[in-house]
Amino acid sequence: MQLDRLLQSQGFGSRKECRQLVRNGWLTINGERIEDPFLEVEPAGLRFEVDDEPWEYREKAYLMVNKPEGYECSRDPMFNKGVFALLPEPLVERGVQPVGRLDSDTTGLLLMSDDGQFIHALTSPKRKVPKTYRVGLKHAADAAFTQKLLDGVWLNDETEATQAAGAELVEPTVLLLTITEGKYHQVKRMVAAAGNRVEALCRVAVGGLALPDDLPEGEWRWLGEAELAAIQG
Secondary structure, three states: OEHHHHHHHOOOOOHHHHHHHHHOOOEEEOOEEEOOOOOEOOOOOOEEEEOOEEEEOOOOOEEEEEEOOOEEOOOOOOOOEEHHHHOOHHHHHOOOEEOOOOOOOEEEEEEEEOOHHHHHHHHOOOOOOOEEEEEEEOOOOOHHHHHHHHHOEOOOOOOOOEOOOEEEEEEOOEEEEEEOOOOOOHHHHHHHHOOOOEEEEEEEEEOOEEOOOOOOOOOEEEOOHHHHHHHHO
16 A cells, blocks of 8 residues: 555545655654655554654554543534544544443543444444443432332333343442443433432443553543454453
């Protein structure tokens, strides 16, 4: 693949902009400055630096973000910053999208990708991908409360009860709740229907992938093969 095409595919601008980037001497491969934008290279596994920032060629982008409070999962946020402000510009330019959404006041594990099939597979209601949240409750709860969630609660405008896939109290006011749907404000509505109120909400797992302890809030990282496999079961 020609360098200008490769750089364009990785989000570094139009082909014209990528050619100029190379001619300006901003690209190095294996420590060697490259100034020929039409150089043919093997994309798979290619590591390079743009303006001293290390990158690796990836046909598709799969990443996780530890989303802080006060960020909207939108390219055009209305009231807060958008999660795209947490990413490097090339990832934004190559078109990564949130895999599902978290409310601005919800924190935790947010997956992002530019692979439409991957996004659909994780967000399709038919797939029933489990998502686990750590819920801070306003009032202390007991086993009867978690049983209500497991048995199913009635939400406004729903034609059948909505059941939790898992509900465990780890403290009287801290609940681990697992759901397999993605209904509007589902966790908050389920907790309210069971007789309590959400004071804090953090997504801690999607599928078999847990939010890593070593990923600070507001930071992102690439997903590895084992992590991708864990997500998709």
